[in-house]
Amino acid sequence: xxxxxxxxxxxxLHNQGSAVIEVVSDVSFAVAKGECVALTxxxxxxxxxxxxxxxxxxxxxxxxxxxxxxxxxxxEPREVIAxxxxxxxxxxxxxxxxxxxxxxxVVAEPLRAVGVCAVDAEARTRALLSRVNIPERLWSxxxxxxxxxxxQRVNIARGFAHAYPAMLLDEPTASLDAANRDVVLSLIEExxxxxTAIIGIFHDEAARARVCDREIDVSLFTPGVAA
Amino acid sequence: MTPLLSVHGITKSYxxxxxxxxxxxxxxxxxxxxIVGESGSGKSTLLNCMAxxxxxxxxxxxxxxxxxxxxxxxTMSEPERRMLSRTxxxxxxxxxxxxxxxxxxxxxxxxxxxxxxxxxxYGEIRNKATDWLERVEVDPARVDxxxxxxxxxxxQRLQIARNLVTGPRLxxxxxxxxxxxxxxxxxxxxxxxxxxxxxxxxxxxxxHDLAVVRLLADRLMVMKxxxxxxxxxxxxxxxxxxxxxxxxxxxxVLQV
Numbered sequence: 001x002x003x004x005x006x007x008x009x010x011x012x013l014h015n016q017g018s019a020v021i022e023v024v025s026d027v028s029f030a031v032a033k034g035e036c037v038a039l040t041x042x043x044x045x046x047x048x049x050x051x052x053x054x055x056x057x058x059x060x061x062x063x064x065x066x067x068x069x070x071x072x073x074x075x076e077p078r079e080v081i082a083x084x085x086x087x088x089x090x091x092x093x094x095x096x097x098x099x100x101x102x103x104x105x106v107v108a109e110p111l112r113a114v115g116v117c118a119v120d121a122e123a124r125t126r127a128l129l130s131r132v133n134i135p136e137r138l139w140s141x142x143x144x145x146x147x148x149x150x151x152q153r154v155n156i157a158r159g160f161a162h163a164y165p166a167m168l169l170d171e172p173t174a175s176l177d178a179a180n181r182d183v184v185l186s187l188i189e190e191x192x193x194x195x196t197a198i199i200g201i202f203h204d205e206a207a208r209a210r211v212c213d214r215e216i217d218v219s220l221f222t223p224g225v226a227a
Numbered sequence: 228m229t230p231l232l233s234v235h236g237i238t239k240s241y242x243x244x245x246x247x248x249x250x251x252x253x254x255x256x257x258x259x260x261x262i263v264g265e266s267g268s269g270k271s272t273l274l275n276c277m278a279x280x281x282x283x284x285x286x287x288x289x290x291x292x293x294x295x296x297x298x299x300x301x302t303m304s305e306p307e308r309r310m311l312s313r314t315x316x317x318x319x320x321x322x323x324x325x326x327x328x329x330x331x332x333x334x335x336x337x338x339x340x341x342x343x344x345x346x347x348x349y350g351e352i353r354n355k356a357t358d359w360l361e362r363v364e365v366d367p368a369r370v371d372x373x374x375x376x377x378x379x380x381x382x383q384r385l386q387i388a389r390n391l392v393t394g395p396r397l398x399x400x401x402x403x404x405x406x407x408x409x410x411x412x413x414x415x416x417x418x419x420x421x422x423x424x425x426x427x428x429x430x431x432x433x434x435h436d437l438a439v440v441r442l443l444a445d446r447l448m449v450m451k452x453x454x455x456x457x458x459x460x461x462x463x464x465x466x467x468x469x470x471x472x473x474x475x476x477x478x479x480v481l482q483v
Contacts, residue, residue, distance in 0.1 A: 011467075013474065014470070014471030014475075015474055056460060057460065057463045058463065058467040077459060077460045078258060078445075078446075080460055081258070098420060098442050101417055
């Protein structure tokens, strides 16, 4: 489902003496349907960079990133937009929303975007919000004022609202208590059972052991310290 | 899929000074594109060239019309272009007073655009105007008041209602949230996002506010000195800017 071929990435900081930083080079791996792969490596190894390259918000200089039939490196912006709407989900560490939009709408948005009718989207949203233990009295409020853990759970509910065939998870269990962590891990297991290909970053080793089939050490792709 | 708007080599200079140079892109139905850049970078010149307010020195602006398919709007006749700007196009000005008739009631402002496309039944026009005031969160009881008695945020929302009442397919916006209070900005952003999604609009938004484009635009073009220096997906351009100027722009935003 997700396939990387000889992917490399450098950052050029034009305003800081044109410093060139090589982050990862020659990355190749594939993730099959229903498989969950963890990216590991020390902080700064390039896990998040690689994840963002696969989502397309970091530009990839060379190589090929195939998600389904599309090569993300060559794709037009509108193809990437369609891919993200239908195929590729991403749960980031932070929730980013328009202020004042109620939580119910925030979570329902990915469903509405793929054409699910308002009634069905709301039913699915309500089920998910109860599952991640967001109290019902908060549903009509904007999540911008929620606590960190609540925002994280709203973000997860939003990420799992639509059944994407491929998902990227950036520390989905960080800042969650044991009960909620368990809920999130079950959501991941259900997604895998549906055939979703998942790439995740988990600092929580027990979580990694429970849901991940393989680990990929990103530091193997880190080039020696460059110029 | 045919692009809704296809822009080729748009160039406009003011005497020896470059307004914008050789700008080209395609916009597809339902897409929202942001144009950012510092003051004087040519974003408004470009927007005005595309919307037919300025005649470009060179280039084509091809719009996929309902009747005849793709047509170059630069070379079409003035009445045809005017018809387009009343029906399929809308233009939201930065200053609401540039886009409204200040001496005419709020309802009249919305109704005027309907009458321009042939609506004649007073009751229907009034109903539709009232309905649109509600959609942009202006109290319908104010339908007979003049926009001069409205606050800046209300005027801006009235301008949006006036523009969207005829169900356009492409909206040009010049700094739609500029000069507004941040709380009003958030409300307007939420409103615009909802309208864009529900009506399937395509939009081109000129702004210097990167937070606005991140929330509203799918794609982004960065301009400097009349040239497009970078273009791509909004989050890619903002999270991983490639050009020196974009890097400077992104790193200059104050964190709240």
